[in-house]
Amino acid sequence: MSIYHSPLCIRSNPQRFSLQWKFAIILIVLAMMAAGNVVIVHNFLARLSGVAEVVNLAGKLRMLSQKIAFEELASWYQVRSSDSLTSAQAAYESALNVLKYGGDALGLSIQRLPPAMQPLVFALHNDWQKYRNSPALENTQGMAAAMPIERISSKTDLLLASAETLVSAITLEAQRTNASIQKQVISLFISELVIFLLLVWFVRWRVLEPLHELTRRHRELAHGNYSTRMRVRSGDEISELASAFNFASQTIADLMHQNQLDNTALQHSSSMFKGLAENSIAGVYIAQNGRFLFANQRMAEMFGYNRERFTESINLLDLINEEDLEIAQEQISKRLSGEASTAIYEVRGRKSNGALVNLEIYGSAMAINGCPAVIGVMLDVTERHDKQRQQQLEYIERLQYQATHDELTGLANRKLFLERLDLATIRTQRTGAMAAVLLLDLNKFKVINDSLGHHAGDELLRAVGRRLQKLIRGTDTVARLGGDEFVVLLSDLATPEEAAHVAQRIIRALTTVVNIETREVHVGASIGISLYPQDGQGQDLLKSADLAMYQAKREEGNAYKYYSADMDSKNRRHMELLDELHHALNHKEMTLVYQPQLELESGRIVGAEALLRWQHPRLGNISPAEFIPLAEETGLINQIGEWVIHTACAQNATWHRAGLSELTISVNLSARQLRGGDLSAMIGRILENTGLSGQYLDIELTESVLAHDLEEVVEILSGIRKIGVGLSLDDFGTGYSSLGYLMRLPFDNLKLDRSFTSDLDKRPNARTLTQAIITLAHNIGLRVVAEGIETAEQLEFLRSSGCDQGQGYFFSPAVSADAFFDLINEGLPRSALQRPSCPEGAVTNL
CATH class of the missing domain: 3.30.450.20 (PAS domain)
Incomplete structure (x- = not known):
């Protein structure tokens, strides 16, 4: 690994024996050898000295043996006194004891003789005891002269012989000791020589040779051999030097290798730089x-x-x-x-x-x-x-375009429209002609937008914009004000009727089927017309056209209206209803009425449809056709719808407790309520609070739910069916009728719209169509409920065609809860069957 990729460090073996310790051991060994030599030589000298003294003492002992013999002869012949003999004997005995036990005698210090010499000493001692125990010679007259010498010689010869024997043995032992000491000295010399040679070898092998090798390796490294390495032997300073040398050698090799790589990379980089730069x-x-x-x-x-x-x-x-x-x-x-x-x-x-x-x-x-x-x-x-300058100019132009045009449709926006309106009024003042503002609002756009989604709503708005542009002149302007509101500016008009002609063409164009995402939708439009100069100018013209448009929307739909001064009062009523609607529930102004639903075959009342009424204390009875669109517009429809379901379920539960246990209550919901949250959870909560079983509640939904995302609708309706609540498709045949979709949706009942029922007496083909719808509905497992039955002929035809249930003014109008209860208990009067039909639209459902 290169040193550029690893930290600089030297791994050294732990120092078991450093050079300092090694040299210290060598010195200690040498010191021990010197001390040993001193001790050994001292012992050798001491032994030699002891042997010499023993030999000396043995010689003196022999001399004492001779002296004793001499003194004894002298004492015999009385040449000398007996004290000398006694003294010699005492000295002899003292020397003999020293030889036997060790000690000082005759000026010599003697160690006890070794055990091998002790028998000779004891023999000499026995001889001495014999000598001492022998009787002394008496000098008697007449004894021959040679007799004492022989007798004395016989006594002392034994001592002399024993002394000679001891001296000879001691001398021989001294010679042996001397020879032993010489051998030990030679052995010591040889041992110390061997130790010395070992120390020399150790110093050479452990110190000198590694140093010589280190010197040689350094020379090799200096001559460029970067692969040279030293053996790392033991853990000492020389080993550390070897490790440092090996690391330095490896580092230098890495550096040289890296230098080669860097040079190669530099050459390559230089070539690449020149290549890149030149190209x-x-x-x-x-x-x-x-x-x-x-x-x-x-x-x-x-x-x-x-x-x-x-x-x-x-x-x-x-x-x-x-x-x-x-x-x-x-x-x-x-x-x-x-x-x-x-x-x-x-x-x-x-x-x-x-x-x-x-x-x-x-x-x-x-x-x-x-x-x-x-x-x-x-x-x-x-x-x-x-x-960039060109793009800036284009960007400025684009900003100007975006500032004056609608982003979604590409039409003029409110700002550009008002600018062109001002120009048109100025030109009209100069020419004396007329100008018209046509403000149009799309019918059913909210339903389509909520049902099919915002993407489909945007596509519908673009399609409407394209159709409008095809209907006007190049000098006229089409603009989108926002939402589903469009406005058309017509200039240079001779009469007000010209504006009406354009409005009619617009209505015809927009009532034609529009294809949105493979779906055919019918939209239509309500148009308000204001004229310049009689209806104001600028923003006032827009305001006047807006009032006229709302009037057309409320009265007819798919129609146009000219602005008139009385529309201001209608607009004020509209705003007043919007304000009052927010308080209607809290003030308990909302009530429910119930229209009976009969089983046509038996004539038995099997259910009731709950219908909402608003009785204002000051404004009187307000038609659902007037306030329901306002509730949907403001979003109050969800709150009102929940109140309706709760009130209807509570009332049906009361009827059940009163004995009407098989009665089913039907409640209408709009497509907007379908998207208002977790509908099944809300209905389930109401059923639990009121104690009503889900099988006695039926939710009626108009065909506008089919314009929803189908998968979402199926999921929502399936959630409602899971809690046991029935589902009915209301006003069938007036909008998005599709039996193919009905096969996928979990409906239980199909409610035939009143328009089919009213046509049974007027158009023959209406009967054929009605019979076909009833047959198809039965084939896919749906019950059919006919709405708006007003004549006996209608009732008889529906009963004979197999229609399951019906409701309408022929049986009973919607009545209060108490009146409905009485109606069931008392039964329908036969006069009701002959009651004249009510005007169309007299009953309006929520």
């Missing part, structure tokens, strides 16, 4: 002290110079336009001073022919030969600047 579409340069050290061909071409001249005689700042020279100098100074490492800036340059060029410069600082330099890239962005 770059940008000017690449390196400059020092303002002079170019390198510039590629593109750099020279960018300014119209020959490359050789460019690098030899052109200064970097000579290329910058005088007005931008300060910017370039500042940027270069910042990089050279280290204030900024890189710089990106734009200046204008000047070509060799004097033409200006826009330059974008990317620069940074570097060092060459230890001196600061700059390296950079220059781009000719003249074309880009031109494009």
Whole structure:
């Protein structure tokens, strides 16, 4: 691994024996050898001295034996006194005891003789005892002269012989001891020589040879052999030196290898740099002290110079336009001073022919030969600047367009419309003609937008915008004010009828089927018309057209209305109803009435449809057709709808407790309520609170639910069915009728719209269509409930066609809860069967 990728460290073996310890051991060994020599030599000398003294004492003992013999003869002949003999005997006995036990005698210090000599000493001692125990010689007259000598000699000869024997033995022992000491000295010398040689070998093997090898390896390393290594033996300073040498050798080898790699990479980078620079579409340069050290061909071409001249005689700042020279100098100074490492800036340059060029410069600082330099890239962005200016102009135009046009449809917006309206009124004042504002609002747009989704709603708005543009002249204006409101400006009109003709064409165009995401939808429009100058100008014309449009929407739909002064009062009523509607529930102004639903075959009342009524204390009875759209518009429909379901369920539970246990209550819901939250949870909570079983509640939904995302509708309705609540498709045949969708939706009942029932007496084909609907509904498992039965003939036809249930004014109008209870208990009067039909639209459901 390269040293650039690993930390610099030297791994050393733990020092078991350092050189200091090794030399200390050697010195200790030498000191011990010297001390041992001293001790051994001292012991040897002591032993030799002891042997000499023993030999000396033995010699003296022999001499004492002779002296005793002599003294005894002298004492016999009375030549000398007997004290000398006694003294000699005492000395002899003392010397004998010293030899036997050790001690001092005759001026000599003697150690006890070794056990091997003790028998001789004891023999001598016995001889001495014999000598002492022998009777003394008496000097008698007449004894021959030679007789004492023989007798004395016989007594002392034994001592002399024993002494000689002891002396000989001691002398022989002394010789043996001397020979033993000589052998020990030779052995000691040989041992110390061996130890010395071992120490010399150890020093050479452990110290000198590694040092010699280290010297040799250093020479090899100095001559370029970077792979040379030393053996690391034991853990001492020389081993550390070897480890350090090996690490240094490896480091130098890595450095040399890295240097080779760096040189190769440098050559490769240099080649790549030159290749990239020479093939770059940008000017690449390196400059020092303002002079170019390198510039590629593109750099020279960018300014119209020959490359050789460019690098030899052109200064970097000579290329910058005088007005931008300060910017370039500042940027270069910042990089050279280290204030900024890189710089990106734009200046204008000047070509060799004097033409200006826009330059974008990317620069940074570097060092060459230890001196600061700059390296950079220059781009000719003249074309880009031109494009940017063009784009800016286009962007301004686009902003102006967006400021005056609707983003979704591309039509004029309110701002542009008002500007053109002002121009049209000015032109009308000059020409004396008329101008008209047609404000239109799409019918059923909220249903379509909520049902099919906002994407479909946006597509519908774009389709309406395209149709409107095809219907007007080039001098007229179509604008979208927002939401589903469009406005058309007609200028240079001769009569008010011309505006009506355009309104009629618009209504016809918008009532035609519109294809949205493979679905056919019918939209229609309500149009309000205001005229200039009689109905005001500017914003007032829009306001007047808006009032007329709401009047057309409330009265007929798919119609147009001219503005009239009385519309202001109608608008005030509209705003008043909006305000009062927020308080209607809290003030208990809302009530429910119930219309019986009969089983046609038996004539038995099997259910009731709950219908909402608003009885205002000041405004009187307000039609559902007037306030229900307001509730949907404000979002109050969800709150009102929940109150209706709760009230109807509570009333049906009361009827059940009163004995009407099989009665089913039907409640209408709008498509907006379907999207108002977790509908099944809300209904389940109400059923639990009121104690009504789900099988006695039926939820009626209009065909507008089919315009929803089908998968979502199926999921919501399935959730309602899971809690046991029945489902009916209301007003079938008036909107998005599709039996294919009905097969996928979990409906239980199909309610035939009153328009089919009313046509049974008028059009023969209505009967055929009605019979076909009843048959198809039965085939897919649905019960059929006919609405709006008003004559006996209608009742008889529906009963004979197999219609399951029916309701209508023929049986009973919607009545209060108490009246409905009485109606069941008392039964329907037969006069009701002959009751004349009520006017169309007399009963309106929620």
